[in-house]
Amino acid sequence: MSEHGLxxxxxxxxxxxxxxxxxxxxxxxxxxxxxxxxxxxxxxxFHTYGLYLRASEIQRCPITNPFETMMFITWALVLCxxxxxxxxxxxxxxxxxxxxxxxxxxFGLFPGLDRGRSVELQRSVWLSLHATLSLLAYGxxxxxxATGTMYLLQERQLKTHRLRSLFxxxxxxxxxxxxxxxxLLVGLALLAVGMVFGFVVGVEFLKKDVPKTLxxxxxxxxxxxxxxxxxMHRWHGRKIALGSIALFLxxxxxxxxxxxxxxxxxx
Amino acid sequence: xxxxxxxxxxxxxxxxVRERFAFTPGMLERALPLLRSAPGLDEGVIVSTxxxxxxxxxxxxxxDAIHAIDDFLHRFHELEERIGKEIYRYEEPRSIEHLxxxxxxxxxxxxxxxxxxxxxxxxxxxxxxxxxxxxxxxxLFQKAFQVAKKIRSQTAITRGSVSVxxxxxxxxxxIFGDLGASHVMILGAGDTSExxxxxxxxxxxxxxxxxxxxxxxxxxxxxxxxxxAVRFDSFGEEFVGxxxxxxxxxxxxxxxxxxxxxxxxxxxxxxxxxxxxLGMPRNIDPAVNELDNVxxxxxxxxxxxxDDNMRARQExxxxxxxxxxxxxxxxxxxxxxxxxxPAKDHQHxxxxxxxxxxxxxx
Numbered sequence: 001m002s003e004h005g006l007x008x009x010x011x012x013x014x015x016x017x018x019x020x021x022x023x024x025x026x027x028x029x030x031x032x033x034x035x036x037x038x039x040x041x042x043x044x045x046f047h048t049y050g051l052y053l054r055a056s057e058i059q060r061c062p063i064t065n066p067f068e069t070m071m072f073i074t075w076a077l078v079l080c081x082x083x084x085x086x087x088x089x090x091x092x093x094x095x096x097x098x099x100x101x102x103x104x105x106x107f108g109l110f111p112g113l114d115r116g117r118s119v120e121l122q123r124s125v126w127l128s129l130h131a132t133l134s135l136l137a138y139g140x141x142x143x144x145x146a147t148g149t150m151y152l153l154q155e156r157q158l159k160t161h162r163l164r165s166l167f168x169x170x171x172x173x174x175x176x177x178x179x180x181x182x183x184l185l186v187g188l189a190l191l192a193v194g195m196v197f198g199f200v201v202g203v204e205f206l207k208k209d210v211p212k213t214l215x216x217x218x219x220x221x222x223x224x225x226x227x228x229x230x231x232m233h234r235w236h237g238r239k240i241a242l243g244s245i246a247l248f249l250x251x252x253x254x255x256x257x258x259x260x261x262x263x264x265x266x267x
Numbered sequence: 268x269x270x271x272x273x274x275x276x277x278x279x280x281x282x283x284v285r286e287r288f289a290f291t292p293g294m295l296e297r298a299l300p301l302l303r304s305a306p307g308l309d310e311g312v313i314v315s316t317x318x319x320x321x322x323x324x325x326x327x328x329x330x331d332a333i334h335a336i337d338d339f340l341h342r343f344h345e346l347e348e349r350i351g352k353e354i355y356r357y358e359e360p361r362s363i364e365h366l367x368x369x370x371x372x373x374x375x376x377x378x379x380x381x382x383x384x385x386x387x388x389x390x391x392x393x394x395x396x397x398x399x400x401x402x403x404x405x406x407l408f409q410k411a412f413q414v415a416k417k418i419r420s421q422t423a424i425t426r427g428s429v430s431v432x433x434x435x436x437x438x439x440x441x442i443f444g445d446l447g448a449s450h451v452m453i454l455g456a457g458d459t460s461e462x463x464x465x466x467x468x469x470x471x472x473x474x475x476x477x478x479x480x481x482x483x484x485x486x487x488x489x490x491x492x493x494x495x496a497v498r499f500d501s502f503g504e505e506f507v508g509x510x511x512x513x514x515x516x517x518x519x520x521x522x523x524x525x526x527x528x529x530x531x532x533x534x535x536x537x538x539x540x541x542x543x544x545l546g547m548p549r550n551i552d553p554a555v556n557e558l559d560n561v562x563x564x565x566x567x568x569x570x571x572x573x574d575d576n577m578r579a580r581q582e583x584x585x586x587x588x589x590x591x592x593x594x595x596x597x598x599x600x601x602x603x604x605x606x607x608x609p610a611k612d613h614q615h616x617x618x619x620x621x622x623x624x625x626x627x628x629x
Contacts, residue, residue, distance in 0.1 A: 158442065159556065161568045163575070168426060172444035174539060234536040238559055 006050030013043030021095035061128040070108025076139030096146040133194030144183035145248035148241035151176040269329040273336040274321030280353035290315035299397035307331040310401040312394040329358040370415040379424040427576030432466040449510040457515035478502040515545040525554040
């Protein structure tokens with residue numbers, strides 16, 4: 001099976017897990033909540049194999065064009081969900097992560113995006129680490145946007161006193177707030193280390209690629225400012241949730257545009 | 268082999284009658300060996316809670332089992348007068364269906380309550396230890412627990428709280444998560460406030476502060492709840508450290524306004540605050556709910572949520588009945604295939620609790 005075929009299988013499994021979550025919400029699970037986790041995990045394994053095949057073919061980290069980059073970000077997002085979501089035991093995080101994963105996968109599979117290759121990307125361990133950690137940071141922030149959405153939904157129900165079936169499924173708002181801050185911090189640390197590895201690759205790249213370098217610094221600084229506001233100005237809950245959603249949407253919207261102007265990061 | 272149940276519940280008999288048949292834990296120790304030796308009865312389990320007293324029995328003839336249990340109940344409690352209409356006596360399939368309904372909370376005073384499942388499990392364990400169960404009742408009770416679990420997970424029958432105090436606790440848990448770090452303040456030592464505070468304490472809140480116009484009453488309630496009393500004119504000073512406030516002061520003016528709480532929230536570093544206003548007239552300005560991280564509920568809000576939850580449970584009742592009906596039929600099929608064993612052949616159940624033939628339908 002080709003990489004595209006494997007990604008399609010993964011996509012179908014993610015979609016199946018999302019539909020299954022809707023059944024869970026109605027209180028009609030067929031095999032309990034483990035059915036949902038099994039579908040996501042199986043989808044992620046297909047996703048991983050697809051990326052592995054592509055990496056073997058091009059002999060480098062598969063982030064050399066928009067298709068590969070989208071697949072890598074979504075792979076990182078699901079990985080973060082599987083590791084962090086389950087470690088911190090945040091119930092019902094999957095159904096909020098999956099729509100984003102499915103949308104990005106569908107975008108990546110759009111015809112014409114799996115063409116061309118950033119020739120500047122050399123086979124370097126540092127470069128691979130730089131790219132992997134940076135994209136993992138975006139995946140973690142995607143998860144923060146998902147928890148932010150959950151927070152806003154739960155908070156709205158508590159404020160309006162209209163408690164829907166989702167109310168009992170979603171975690172406490174304090175738990176969501178804590179997780180949101182932790183995810184923002186983890187993302188910030190990953191991107192910081194990713195940027196350091198970028199410097200190791202060579203400062204000459206930075207000179208060549210001013211737009212992307214500036215954009216990355218700005219993204220890091222704005223996320224950092226959100227966390228500083230949490231610490232210094234006691235921003236809690238709603239403000240942090242709104243911030244994590246708004247910043248991630250801005251990141252997605254500008255990611256492709258900045259790459260178009262970039263000379264090195266053309267993916 | 269026939270399974271029967273003989274008993275009384277809150278639906279069939281008033282407390283004055285039920286208490287005459289109740290088995291205390293001490294009584295059960297004496298009663299189970301006596302039940303085992305009751306003539307004509309092969310197996311037996313006694314379930315005794317504040318709302319019901321029931322004996323499940325197995326015999327070659329249903330009429331013999333009912334007669335033996337009826338006789339045992341009256342003799343054990345030394346009742347000369349025979350109780351007739353308050354006692355129900357069910358044969359199959361109603362006896363099986365009855366147990367499935369009981370453990371699923373469908374026969375409880377509060378529809379869908381879950382405490383009964385633990386009580387029946389305990390009653391069954393005691394019977395098992397006393398060796399008064401055999402193949403039929405072991406299988407019946409294991410299946411009943413499986414059915415209750417499935418009904419609990421696949422329907423809304425146990426979902427959401429249905430009393431004002433428990434809705435308050437549920438909301439607090441959806442705001443703070445684990446209540447182990449939460450501090451509660453009670454303003455006005457009313458009955459409903461006390462109930463809500465007790466419910467929160469049962470979920471492990473860290474501390475309770477009580478403030479009342481009559482300081483002595485505050486001290487008395489604080490002592491009862493294991494908390495601390497503060498004078499009414501200084502409760503504002505404690506506000507910074509509390510997470511949950513339950514207010515039921517008889518006051519003509521609001522004790523908490525949007526303006527006063529706005530400045531308090533800054534001092535609280537915007538940590539979430541859950542306010543339950545049980546006062547009439549209301550003690551807290553409704554506009555405080557517009558403040559970030561403040562969640563205000565009055566008694567009508569809590570009652571309305573409790574009513575909605577009860578409605579949701581009732582709407583799912585027919586689904587529960589269908590699931591029970593299907594499982595009763597499967598259990599009867601299994602029972603029919605069971606070879607007639609020797610009387611008093613007491614066996615421990617399969618540790619996995621699974622029969623050789625699956626008899627729980629989904």
